[in-house]
Structures are given as C-alpha cells and as structure tokens.
Amino acid sequence: MLKKLKWLLHPISILILAQICWGLLMFVWIRWYILRSQEINSFIEKIPVPPTSSGQWIILAQGCILMGFILIALYMIFVSQRRLSRITKMQDTILSNVTHELKTPLASIRLYAETMLLRNVADEERRRFLTRTLTETERLQKLIDTVLISARLESDKSSLAHVRINLNELLMGCFAQVKERFGESRVFEFQTLESDEENSYFVWGNPHHLSMLFDNLLDNAVKYSEKGGMIQGGIIPKKESVQIYIKDNGVGIEKNNLKKVFKKFYRIERNAKLKVQGSGLGLSVCQSIIEEHHGKIFALSEGLNKGTTFYVELQRLTTHC
Structure with a gap:
C-alpha cells in the first residue's frame, strides 16, 4: 500500500498538487471577494451617501497579477524538475x-x-x-x-597544446587502426591525397583529441553497419577550410534525430533496440572536440537503412608555421 502511494511524495507530484491548490485558492478568493462586494454594494445602495471610487478592482487586478507570477514560477520549477529527472535517468x-x-x-x-x-x-x-x-x-x-x-x-580544462597537424597522415592512421581491428568484418576505403596536394591540408589542433574524434566516428560506423558493409572516408578541399567525411551503408538515422545525436546522454531508441553497446558519450565528445577547434560537425542520412555520412569541417592552415 505504501509503495502504491509513494508517487505522492515525488517532487513532480508535489508541484502538481501545489499548482492545483494555488488554482483552487485563487478561485475561492475571487468568488468570496465578488460575493462580499455584492453584499457591500447592496448595503451601500440603501444608505444615501455620495458615490466614491474605492479602487477595489485595481487591488483585485494586482492580486491576480501576483498570483499569476507565483503560478508561472511553480510551472518553471515543475519543468526544471522534470528535465532534471529525465537527465538523471x-x-x-x-x-x-x-x-x-x-x-x-x-x-x-x-x-x-x-x-x-x-x-x-x-x-x-x-x-x-x-x-x-x-x-x-x-x-x-x-x-x-x-x-x-x-x-x-x-570543464574547459584541456591541458594539451594545439600544434600543426598533417590531416592526411592522421586520417590514414585512424583508418589503419580501425581496419586492423575490424578489417575481417568490414570493407574500409579511404581516399588518400596526391603527394603534391598533401602539404596543402594542415590544420591547427590537438592531435590526440582529433584522433579520438575520427576514431569515434569510425567506431560508430562499424557498430551501426552489418558485417560486410562498406565504410568510406576522404577529404574534400575548401577555400579556407577542409572537410572530412566518413560514410557507412548501415542503419541510418531519421531526419528528426540528425541534430539530437550530438547531445550528451542522448541515444536513439530505435537504434537502442539493435542492442548496440557503447558508453553513449562518443558523439557528444566529438561535438565538444569540434567546439574546441572552432569547427563544424553534422550528419546526413536519407533515412533508416540508408546509411549515414558524418562531415567534419576544420579551418585549414594557409601558410606553413
């Protein structure tokens, strides 16, 4: 019996009950005020006195405004508590x-x-x-x-310094590592740069963090694609930036979830049914690393079972340091 009534002690339940109590109190107050005003007006009409402006309705309006602020505050607390409960879960x-x-x-x-x-x-x-x-x-x-x-x-307490990075070599290393781990079950294809173009793709950043970023994206591509699937990657040159893409032909992502996947602690329920294990921090870490490097990251997918392509855009060094 006590377990069934335990929900009454939940903070959200208490907030809802508080809102209901405030609403009932306001209703009773206004009803009482109107009835008393009618009685007083009926009594005053029997007495021959000159009419006066008492400003009663102004006081009532002020009370309603204050009550409205209280109800809004309670509602904001309710929304905050609900969000906190969801994050905790x-x-x-x-x-x-x-x-x-x-x-x-x-x-x-x-x-x-x-x-x-x-x-x-x-x-x-x-x-x-x-x-x-x-x-x-x-x-x-x-x-x-x-x-x-x-x-x-x-906490913005990264202690590793940013250095000049050969992006082509870093990506080739990431692809080589993931190919060594999963090469028997997946097909990996990385579009390397020509030797005369290689020196044009340097970025300023943290090599350890960028390696983790691309490793997380490649790891996701493996997790959400079937055995024998193909994972592709390459570099797209831009005028003042360089864009890296990692593409798979796996389960894909619904369009309404393309931006949500980068939120911390967010997991797509449909993908969760695939029993894919993971910490749930991979893409949120990628987003944080991109913010650290003042770049961009986004995902494109035509829908479920149509694969996903992740794009990473970083500012390119135009001169050698």
Missing part, C-alpha cells in the same frame, strides 16, 4: 553502459591471463592470447580516455 543508463563496457574487456583480459597461467600454452597460441589481451587493453584505455576527455572538455 539518462545518466543512470549511460553509467550502466559504461560499467558494462568496462567489464567486457576486463573479463577478456582475465580469461586470457588465467588460461596462460593454468595451462601449458604453445608459443603461437600464447602470442595470440597476448595480442588479444593488448587489443582489449587498448579498448579499455579508449573508453577511459573518452570519459576523461568528456569531463575535461566540459
């Missing part, structure tokens, strides 16, 4: 996802370590176990870096 979901993502590589590392300790493993199999252990360690490190960078960029 999303944070709990993200925390659960992060915890799961941490447990998976740790369980794999422990399994490989115990196997090598308890069994006489051949050199070839030992090398394979160590390679898998290193891969899971890198996966774990990536997740930790994502959480730390998200907090660091949120």
Whole structure:
C-alpha cells in the first residue's frame, strides 16, 4: 500500500498538487471577494451617501497579477524538475553502459591471463592470447580516455597544446587502426591525397583529441553497419577550410534525430533496440572536440537503412608555421 502511494511524495507530484491548490485558492478568493462586494454594494445602495471610487478592482487586478507570477514560477520549477529527472535517468543508463563496457574487456583480459597461467600454452597460441589481451587493453584505455576527455572538455580544462597537424597522415592512421581491428568484418576505403596536394591540408589542433574524434566516428560506423558493409572516408578541399567525411551503408538515422545525436546522454531508441553497446558519450565528445577547434560537425542520412555520412569541417592552415 505504501509503495502504491509513494508517487505522492515525488517532487513532480508535489508541484502538481501545489499548482492545483494555488488554482483552487485563487478561485475561492475571487468568488468570496465578488460575493462580499455584492453584499457591500447592496448595503451601500440603501444608505444615501455620495458615490466614491474605492479602487477595489485595481487591488483585485494586482492580486491576480501576483498570483499569476507565483503560478508561472511553480510551472518553471515543475519543468526544471522534470528535465532534471529525465537527465538523471539518462545518466543512470549511460553509467550502466559504461560499467558494462568496462567489464567486457576486463573479463577478456582475465580469461586470457588465467588460461596462460593454468595451462601449458604453445608459443603461437600464447602470442595470440597476448595480442588479444593488448587489443582489449587498448579498448579499455579508449573508453577511459573518452570519459576523461568528456569531463575535461566540459570543464574547459584541456591541458594539451594545439600544434600543426598533417590531416592526411592522421586520417590514414585512424583508418589503419580501425581496419586492423575490424578489417575481417568490414570493407574500409579511404581516399588518400596526391603527394603534391598533401602539404596543402594542415590544420591547427590537438592531435590526440582529433584522433579520438575520427576514431569515434569510425567506431560508430562499424557498430551501426552489418558485417560486410562498406565504410568510406576522404577529404574534400575548401577555400579556407577542409572537410572530412566518413560514410557507412548501415542503419541510418531519421531526419528528426540528425541534430539530437550530438547531445550528451542522448541515444536513439530505435537504434537502442539493435542492442548496440557503447558508453553513449562518443558523439557528444566529438561535438565538444569540434567546439574546441572552432569547427563544424553534422550528419546526413536519407533515412533508416540508408546509411549515414558524418562531415567534419576544420579551418585549414594557409601558410606553413
């Protein structure tokens, strides 16, 4: 019985009840005031006195205005509390996802370590176990870096300096790493620049953060595309900027969600049904990194099951430093 009535103690329920009470109080007050005014006016009409302007309606109007401000304030508190409750629920979901993502590589590392300790493993199999252990360690490190960078960029306390970056080399490195991890299940294609054009695509930025940005975009492309799918990337030259695209032929994104996917703690419910694991911070970290570099990031998709293309635009260095 107490559990069924527990919702009455919820802050949102209390705010709703407070609004109802204020409305009833205002109704009772106005009704009482009008009835009393009619009684007083009827009594005054029986007394032969000159008419006077009492300004009663002005006082009533002032009271209604003040009551209106109170009701608006309560409504704003209600909206704020509801938003906070929704964010808290999303944070709990993200925390659960992060915890799961941490447990998976740790369980794999422990399994490989115990196997090598308890069994006489051949050199070839030992090398394979160590390679898998290193891969899971890198996966774990990536997740930790994502959480730390998200907090660091949120508080604007990034300590890594910006330097001159060869964007072509950085992207080729990112594609090589993701191809090494998922090359057996996906087809990767990166449009490299000609050697005489290569020096024209330098940007000023944080190499560690930019590497994480493109790694997150490539990781998303892998997660939301089926085995055997193609993931493409390349550089589009602009007059004063350079645009990078990463395209997949996966599940796609509905048009009304193209901007929402960059919000912190936001996950598309339709994609959540695919049971895609992740921290839920990847694209929000990408957005923060782009803001750090004064660039642009956006996604284009023709709809569900029609793939997605992410575009990143950065200011290009026109002269060598």
